[in-house]
Amino acid sequence: MEKRCFLLIMIVMISSLISCSNFLEEEAESFLAAETEKIDAVMLEAELQGAYKAMLLYKNGRQIMMGISGTDEAQGATVEVNYWADQGAIDKYNVSLNSDNWLTAWMWNSSYFSISRANLTINSVKNVIDVTEDWKSSKEAEARFIRAMSYFMLAQYFGEVPLITEDIEPSSTPNYPREELAVIYSYILEDLKFAESNLKTAYRDGRATVGAAKALMMKVYMYAQPESGIRDYTKAKKEFEEIEQLKVYTLQPSYAELFMPDYENGTESVYEFQFDYPDEPNTVQYNLGSRAVGEYGPGSGYELLLPTKRYLELFEEGDERFDASVRTEFYKDGELITSAPDPEYIAPHCKKYEDDRNSYSLNSAKNMYYIRYADLILLYAECLNAEGDLAGAKAQVQRIRNRANAISPILASNEQEMLDFIFEERMRELGMEGWRRFDLIRRGSDYFVEQVGKYNDFAKGNVQTFHTLYPIPSNEISMNYGISEEDQNPGYK
Numbered sequence: 001m002e003k004r005c006f007l008l009i010m011i012v013m014i015s016s017l018i019s020c021s022n023f024l025e026e027e028a029e030s031f032l033a034a035e036t037e038k039i040d041a042v043m044l045e046a047e048l049q050g051a052y053k054a055m056l057l058y059k060n061g062r063q064i065m066m067g068i069s070g071t072d073e074a075q076g077a078t079v080e081v082n083y084w085a086d087q088g089a090i091d092k093y094n095v096s097l098n099s100d101n102w103l104t105a106w107m108w109n110s111s112y113f114s115i116s117r118a119n120l121t122i123n124s125v126k127n128v129i130d131v132t133e134d135w136k137s138s139k140e141a142e143a144r145f146i147r148a149m150s151y152f153m154l155a156q157y158f159g160e161v162p163l164i165t166e167d168i169e170p171s172s173t174p175n176y177p178r179e180e181l182a183v184i185y186s187y188i189l190e191d192l193k194f195a196e197s198n199l200k201t202a203y204r205d206g207r208a209t210v211g212a213a214k215a216l217m218m219k220v221y222m223y224a225q226p227e228s229g230i231r232d233y234t235k236a237k238k239e240f241e242e243i244e245q246l247k248v249y250t251l252q253p254s255y256a257e258l259f260m261p262d263y264e265n266g267t268e269s270v271y272e273f274q275f276d277y278p279d280e281p282n283t284v285q286y287n288l289g290s291r292a293v294g295e296y297g298p299g300s301g302y303e304l305l306l307p308t309k310r311y312l313e314l315f316e317e318g319d320e321r322f323d324a325s326v327r328t329e330f331y332k333d334g335e336l337i338t339s340a341p342d343p344e345y346i347a348p349h350c351k352k353y354e355d356d357r358n359s360y361s362l363n364s365a366k367n368m369y370y371i372r373y374a375d376l377i378l379l380y381a382e383c384l385n386a387e388g389d390l391a392g393a394k395a396q397v398q399r400i401r402n403r404a405n406a407i408s409p410i411l412a413s414n415e416q417e418m419l420d421f422i423f424e425e426r427m428r429e430l431g432m433e434g435w436r437r438f439d440l441i442r443r444g445s446d447y448f449v450e451q452v453g454k455y456n457d458f459a460k461g462n463v464q465t466f467h468t469l470y471p472i473p474s475n476e477i478s479m480n481y482g483i484s485e486e487d488q489n490p491g492y493k
Contacts, residue, residue, distance in 0.1 A: 037127060038127055038129050039124060039127050039128055039129070040128065040129060040130065041128055041130070041131050041135070043128075044121065044124055044125065044128045044139060045139070047117070047120060047121045047124060048121050048139055048142060048143060050117050050121075051114065051117035051118045051120075051121050051143055051146045052146065052206065052207065052274075053280065054110070054113050054114040054117045054146075055114050055146060055149065055150070055273065056273055056274075056275065056280060056282070057106075057110035057113065057114070058107070058110055058111075058153065058273070059273050059282065059284065059368050059434075060275070060280075060281075060282040060283065060284070061282065061283050061284070061287070062087065062103065062283075062287055062304060063103065063106050063107065063110070064284045064287060064288070064304075064353075064368075064434075065087070065090055065103070065304055065305055066090070066103070066104075066107055066157070066434070066437075067434040067435060067436065067437045067438060068305065068432055068433075068434055068436060068437070069090050069091055069304070069305040070090040070091045070093070070437065070452065070456065070459065071308075071436040071437050071440060071451075071452055071456065072308060072310050072311070072427075072436070072440070072451045072452055072454070072455035072456055073307070073308060073310070073311045073427055073431055073432070073436040074305045074306065074307055074308055074311065074350070074431075074432060074436075075091045075305060075306065075308055075456045075457060075458055075459075076088060076090065076091045076304060076305050076306075076458065077303045077304060077305060077306050077344050078342075078344055079303070079342060079344070080303065080304055080305075081458055086100075086101045086102050086103055087103055087304070088458070089101055089103075090103060091456060091458040091459055092458045092459065092462055093459050093462040093463040093464070093467050094462055097467070097470075097471070097492075098471055098474075098492060099471040099472060099473055099474035099477065099488065099492060100473075100474050101470075101471065104157070104470040104471060104473070105473035105474075105475070107153065107154075107157055107470070108154070108157075108158065108472070108473050108476065109473070111150045111151070111153050111154045112150075112154075112164070114146060114147075114149075114150040115147050115150045115151065115164055116164070116167070117146075118143040118144070118146040118147040118150070119143075119147065119164060119165070119166055119167040119168070120167045121139070121140075121142075121143040122140050122143045122144065122147070122166075122167070123166060123167035124167075125139055125140045125143075134198075134200055135200075137198040137200075138198055138199055138200040140194070140198065141194055141195040141197075141198040141199045141208065141213075142195070142199065142207060142208040144191040144192075144194050144195050145191065145192065145195040145199075145208035145212065145213055145216070146208070147191055148188045148189075148191035148192050148195070148213075148216060149216060149370075151163075151184060151187065151188050151191075152188055152216065152219065152220060152223075154184075155181060155184050155185065155188070155224075155225075156223060156438050156441075157469070157470050158469055158470055158472060158489070159178075159181060159225070159469045159489060160178035160179060160180060160181055160184065161178055161179065161184060162176040162177065162178060162179060162480070162482065162483075163179040163183065163184060163187060164176075165187070173481060174479065174480050174481060174482065175480070175481040175482045176480055176482040176483075177482035177483060177487070178472075178482075178483060178487060180228075181224070181225055181227060181228035181230075182228045182229050182230065184228075185220060185224045185228050185230040186230070188220055189217060189220060189230070192213045192214075192216055192217045192220070193213075193217075195208055195210075195213040196210055196213040196214060196217070199213065205265040205274065206265070206271075206272060206273065206274035206367075208271075209248075209271075210246065211243055211246055211248050211249065211270055212270050212271040212371065214239045214240075214242055214243050214246075215239070215243060215270045215271070215371045215376055216271075216371070217235075217236075217239050218236045218239040218240055218243070218376060218379060219371070219379075221233065221235045221236035221239065222236045222379055222382070222383075222442065223438055223442050225442075233382070233383045233386045233387075234383075234387075236379065236380075236383055237380065237383035237384070237387075240376055240379065240380040240383070243376065248267075249267060249268060249270060249373040249376075250267045250268065250373070251267075251268055251373060251374060251377075251399065251400075251403050252266055252267060252268045252403075253403070254320075254403075255320050255321050255324050255403055255404050256320065256323070256324040258324070258369075258372070259324060259351070259352045259353075259354075259366075261355060261357060261365075261366055264366075264367045265367065267373075268372045268373045268374060269369065269372055269373075270370075270371040270372055270373060270375075270376065271369075271370045271371045272367045272368060272369045272370055272372075273367060273368045273369075273370060274367055275364070275365045275366060275367055275368070276365050277357070277358060277363055277364070277365030278363070278365075280365070281363050281364060281365050282364050282365070282366075282368075283362055283364065284353045284364060284366075284368070285301060285353045285354055285355050285361050285362075285364035285366065286300075286301040286302050286361045286362045286364065287301060287302055287304045288301060288302075288303070288304060288305065288349060288350045288353055288432075289301020289302065289303065289349065289354070289361050290303055290327075290330050290345055290346065290349050291303050291340075291342075291345045292330055292332070292337050292340040292345035292346050293330050293331070293332050293337070293361075294332065295360060295361050295362060296359050296360060296361065297331065297332065297359065297361070298327075298331070298354055298356055299327045299330045299331070299349065299351075299354065300361040301361050303344070303345065303349070305350070306344060306347055306348070306349060306350075307326060307348055307349070307350060307431070307432070308455050308456060308457075309455070310454075310455035311427060311431055312326065312348055314424055314427055314428050315428060316406055316407075316408050318405055318406070318407060319404050319405065319406045319428065320404050320405050321404045321406075321428055321429065321431075324351065324352070325350065325351055325352055325431055325432065326348045326349070326350065326351055327348065327349045327350075327351040327354070328348050330345075330346050330349075350431075350432045352431075352432055352433070353366060353368070353432075354366075368433075369433055370434075374400055374403075374429055374430070375426075375429075375430055375435065377396050377397075377399055377400060378396070378397065378400060378422060378425060378426050378429065378430075380396055381393040381394075381396035381397045381422055382419065382422050384396065385415055385418045385419055385422065386415070388415065390412070390413075390414070390415065390418055393418055393422070394410050394412070394418070397410060397421070397422060397425055398410065400425060400429055401425070404428075404429075406428075423439060423443070426439055427439075440452065441468045445465035445466075445468045446465065448463075448465070448467075448468055449463050449464060449465055449467075464491065466489065466490045466491030466492070467491070469489045469490075470489070471488060471489055471492035472487070472488050472489060472492075
């Protein structure tokens, strides 16, 4: 039986979250209807752009915390953790991390909203007139990349989820059960292989490319839960080697340049989310800035999360990534701030999302990375290490360290020591970019609990193995007849 999503419910949920939280100023318009028989290329392109814009919901506000906070890399600022129960639950792993948590529900609803826009585009491609078949296949490939990315996010955060494979009509009695992980990941790979074979795009600024499709396939092969049967480091290694053959990506010469507006969509960018002021802004700079500075000037903001002591102590002296990633000094009206009502106000903050093109910190238009080349190099090093090629793994990691001017030698002498070093290097290189939660979990639930419980002050004594998945939202359970309370993820029933 085909699985269908109750689109109306989903849109209502997204709309209510947007209105109460003011995270998105303008929703993407839908230009097509399911019953449209003939459309032109302009209309189809507009709908495809709507699908791309839907993915900005993953990153444009407080949801930036997902994948970053609640780990050994970052934790919420104390004032935030103790004031906002649902937000604080991401770090505390307490009873507020439940099926009514709005932040985890945001990821669920945003993902299905993006999927619905992609499905509508895919369904409409066949009706476009006066274009070539190659043009149609390429546009469908872009939409299928969007759908694959959204399902990957869902499977990582929630595990088994309903599989929606086509544009559908709203239903008053939806009955769509969760699908096995093997089926979900196989479908993701099917979409990505179609994208890989049919993308014929010269652009890459925020749009799907062959390289991006291969990179996401590499991620799937390395991040898919072991019980899915999809994890395969040999296949992941092959994807990277094919990416290298494209000769498209190179490391940005300077690490600091990666986070400067002038270098957006640069040679290291495999896929990044596109923001633009004032039409498509985000509030992430403000969300991660310091309250001591206020709302104007570099480093100012609202302070949702802070780097952990573990993260800060990972950098050796001279490693250029520290200064590019962390702000340690704060100025107000040109004067250095040396004290604050709360010491956390002037504690080290994440610097990567600062955008000085607008003095008012709430308005930011800086792009955000989803996948960059350095990430893939480190994953490739992991594949080599798993094959017993210790020297090859070290050489790949050294490519990353040379760029950062990290001069201490890699002393790992066996596979386990090298794996530990790679995971530390991933934190140094990719800190606050959204991969840490997934990285910890793919090493096993016990490893996740050990690391988070040891280095995240709020999680100590609370985080458990079932927290590797987030709860299925209560609205989904109450409105979808295919999912009952018994189908909830373990630990949340």
